[in-house]
Amino acid sequence: MFTLQVGSIFTIILVLAVVIVVAAMLIWVERRLLSFWQERLGPNRVGWFGLLQVVADMVKIFNKEDWIPRFADRFSFVLAPAIIMTVVLLSFAVIPFAPNIGVVDSNVGVLFVLAMASLGAYSVMLGGLSSDNKYALLGSLRCAAQMVSYEVFMGISLLGVVALSGSFNLRVIVEAQADGWYVIPQFVGFVIFLIAGIAESHRLPFDLPEAEGEIAAGYHAEYGGIKFGMFFVAEYVGLVLVSSLITVLFFGGWLGPAFLPPIVWFSAKAFTFIAFFILLRAAIPRPRYDQLMNFGWLFLLPVSLVNLLVTGAIILSTQ
């Protein structure tokens, strides 16, 4: 049965605020980390170590003219950035940050996250199509293909974890890892989820929908001001989401030695993956669109299916 436990209003607002602030600060973190790896300084002028750079950027972006091109389809053009922001934030509802912190305790948490990820594809598609721009069209075509394909492997790679824990509830999945993180029995699943997660948040090397060197920002080419800002921040929220999911599903969520509070363990693990994603961006070139599709369907799909079958066989044989 479908059950649901909702946290207090206070928790909801807290989670929402923290997630958005963290995502916005990630813009600064990414720029500083990238510049550290690229032998340059990055933003270091506004505030302490440039920490207020994000604030300055946000002030600028809020004050920009909220412009809609004449040739665009107004309704879906405005709707698209709202969709992506909404679905990534909604996904956080089911993430258990710590034993007592979380918005919703749902027994279909995993499915909810996957459903929200699928909805995210609409945002990018609508944004690209409504812009009536050829680059945006190419970007949204690429994006539709990429997100629809990689959702498949993302879903299948999770099923091993679900089978091991016997639940779709993310909180139960974390608690089931008290004896050992699922990254060990489900290493293949972890790697596939990691790759699919990058593809879902379309960050380099899977940033084909917006590949600035090829199709010049792709689906959000016509966006500016706060609507662009929403796409931009949503990408970072998505990054936090994928890192949190990896932490919850494969690295025991908040679990860790007791000298640190659970929420710190959770944050530390999640941030490690965020930094890893940023490092990827610094290190790797971008594959071609068809190479990405081939890699997904011809390699990731069989591997994730075999992983699921082997996991199932082992569970059955040990019962």
Added chain:
Amino acid sequence: MQVVEQTAAGESQNPELLAGLRQQFGDRIQAEQATCDGIATLWIDRLHIKDLLHTLKRETTPVFEMLFDITAIDERLRTHREGQPASEFTVVYHLMSFSGNCDFRVKVPLMDSDLNTPSVIDLWSSANWYEREAWDMFGINFEGHPNLCRILSPPTWQGHPLRKEHPARATEMEPFSMDDEQTQIEQQGLLFKPEDWGMQRKSETSEYMFLNLGPNHPSVHGAFRIALQLDGEVVVDAVPDIGYHHRGAEKMGERQTWHSFIPYTDRIDYLGGVMNNLPYVMAVEKMAGITVPPRAQTIRVMLAEMFRLCSHLLFYGTFAQDVGQGSPIFYMFVERERIFNIIESICGARMHPGWFRIGGVAQDLPNGWDKLIHELLDFMPPRLDEYDSMVLNNGILKRRTQGVGVYGTEEAFDWGVTGAGLRAAGMEWDFRKQRPYSGYENFDFDIPIAVNGDCYDRCAIRVEEMRQSLRIIKQCVDNMPGGHYKSDHPLTTPPRKEKTQQDIETLINHFLSVSWGPVIPPNEATVAIEAAKGVNSYYLVSDGSTTSYRTRIRTPTFAHLQQIPAMGRGFMVADLIAIVAAIDFVMADVDR
């Protein structure tokens, strides 16, 4: 002071070839012209030009595989044309032979009342853009050209800029203004019409998308437009559109004195710095008969190689960036900065020192000049190895660039490809080895070649060239000759200080050379060098004046961009970006 004397004509490179042509063409050859660069030059009527070019391409020994350049000269105001047939506009074909390592020049005289000559596109594909350029600049009609339209100036331009009657300065023209109506006309002129290029708007199964890649696009390295015909993401055809960066450098060459044009050359390939000065000053020196002292030659080589490093580093970084790898460009800017520091400490400027002079270089090397260079020679090789592991050995980059944009030597000759693009196709050809200039014959270095002719190879070759450049720089530092940094020749500009104020004769000479500039004897010379992006050549015509009568700048990337459709057909948009990145061009070099 009129120093109008014909300098000695150089020995012609291949007398047997000329004798054979004389026999075959007989009276049809109107004249033979001796030029100081020793390139065989024949005048022929336009009726027989295709026969002659066909013979030269297919039948003679050696055959001339490449159409190096087509240009024209407005002869109407030219003095000192002794022995040349009557002509108001002369079309000049410059051919290059790789099997015989020599050049050939063919001239066709035309009269203003009848500026028609046959197109040679069926012999060489590369003739297409060169003929369009000659039409644009001089109004010469090439009969049989598929789409003879403007290439460098806007489609709405009035007149032909390189004709002598066309103004060279804005102050000679009406004040510029553009009202709304004119803006509309200009905008309409830029509209891409597929029908003009023989393109279909739809096939039997699908409707094509026409995409403007540029003029402002992150991966086109400046203001450059490629109009793409796309089927999905597959490139069906492409039309490169250049001219957005055209500044009329050749026209300026006819306006500036021989000396004061040098800084303009720096900005032709703006990543090549003083390497651009080299073919220009060498061509002037050839006409003036100046021999450059060994020290000046070695300084020139050293600085040219440093600029080759700079240019290749920027290529390497942007190449990686265009296939989506963000970091290498930042590492490479660190090295470039070191090299620019050295250049600045020697020349006083970083990117465009304009430091070579007619007869030498501007100044002697400063004290302690070798210290920074030694540091660079220690610093760079390990960094280059590191980049190999990061870029060239990266699996994704290999899959993105290997087998993409492949061409062989035949296509390279057909399109006029030189430099790394030619060496990647398996042709071992480098001007520094094949026709050493400025003392390159004294250096020990290798010419890397590759066999696949794809984007990856073109990058790998340039990386190896950087290592070879470091070798050359090291040899320069270790064996820098003593002596003067400028020649003793009276046409050296400006003369060395101790040669200026000795007596009234040297004083006058100095005064004239800084007020009027030097007077170069009437002659013609082509000098080509192996620049960072391919073969860069200057074809100078002097009629015994303080300015050049005609300055033709043949840049490598003009020819390379023309090949983009041939390389890109059937690939995806992302591959096209890799192809464009592997060409290594800057638009200033293309448009001049």
